[in-house]
Amino acid sequence: MIDRSIATQILELIRTEGLMAGAHLPAQMLADRLRVSRSPVNEALALLHEKGVLTREKNRGFFVAKPVIESLSDVVDELGLEQTDIVTSVYFQIADDRLKGALPDEFSEQMIRNRYGLTSAQLTSVLTRISQEGWAERKPGYGWQFSPMLTTPDSLLKSYRLRLALEPAALLEPGYRLEKKVLERCRDVEKHLLAGGIETDTADQLHERGVRFHESLVEASGNSFFIDTIRRVNRVRRLLSYRSMQHRERYVEHAKQHLEVLELLEREKNEEASEAMRQHLLHTLDALTRISEILEP
Incomplete structure (x- = not known):
């Protein structure tokens, strides 16, 4: 499929x-x-x-x-590419069930197939996506296990504290260069969100757009250690990121803050952009703290 x-x-x-x-x-x-x-x-x-x-x-x-x-x-x-296929819907159901504590740490393919009524091809597609995103992996020998990372509100907050240390520093790297076409692409995405995309985009799209913004800015540092770290943390925070999207009103301010960072980088005011990024991540941390009840199992 x-x-x-x-x-x-x-x-x-x-x-x-x-x-x-x-x-x-x-x-x-x-x-x-x-x-x-x-x-x-x-x-x-x-x-x-x-x-x-x-x-x-x-x-x-x-x-x-x-x-x-x-x-x-x-x-x-x-x-005719509407996102209504069973693989996508079951993927989100498994994510929600995992966060609710309805699925065990270890599981078999047969259990997932029976529980969600999947064909062999659908089962393979769902498990492939989950494993690629880093929140479950095949065990040596037989069966699967979920990653213990980022299934509690505190673990999501810890991931943001890591990003708070990393992302502002990336903008200050020697030789930092954000290509104009990348900057314009990021700006277009934020304008799309403010023009209504926050309400109409899927959780998948919202997550990916936020990820691409932050990864694009870190990639412009040219520092492979920063780049690898941000990619890893973004993969494993996906589950709780989806759950936090129940409160989308906070994304309006996020998009405006993203545009502010982009404007400062365009003017090559990297120190000010670094501080703006720090304030943006602090704002997100505060917002997540206030909605922590929806992140609870």
Whole structure:
């Protein structure tokens, strides 16, 4: 079964980066950007090729057939890529059940298949996504186990305190350089959120957009230790991030703060941008503390 969310994310990348007809879309680059393996990326590329969004050249790969100009939701509807498949819905149900304490630390594939009424292909897709995101892994020999990390409100707060130490420092690295096209892509995303995306985007989309903003800014530091750390912590905080999205009103202020950081970086005022990032993460910590009851099992 093709994970249509990957195809949607590829469409969003084409749109936000303003990729024109003929732009190459290497599968490995997309897999790195979307933090998935190449297999679902190749399936999504083939699907978009069938839909006429991409062209394919033998031994060269996939290329943009035409730019994506309309709103993402309109394109998704037009191509029939709505996020209603059972794999996505069961993924979120497993996440919620895990946070509620309804699933044991260790489990078998058969238990998950029976509990959620999955086919073999659906089971493989769900478990592949969960393992790629780092909150469960296959045990040596037989069975699976959930990661003990980030299933309590306190662990989410600790992840933000780590980011509070890391992200402002990344903006002060020697040779820090945020490319203009990356800055503009980040700015477009925040404007989209303020224009209504906060209410209409899925939890998946909201999480990924926040992750891409913060990772893009850290990646511009060129410091591989910072970059690896932020990617790791973002993978394992995903579960509680989804739960916190029950209170979306705080995202309006978050988006405004993101735009402020971008403006300062554009003017090369990195020290001020670093302080603005520190204040932004402190604001988020405070907001999460106040909604900690919805993060409880």
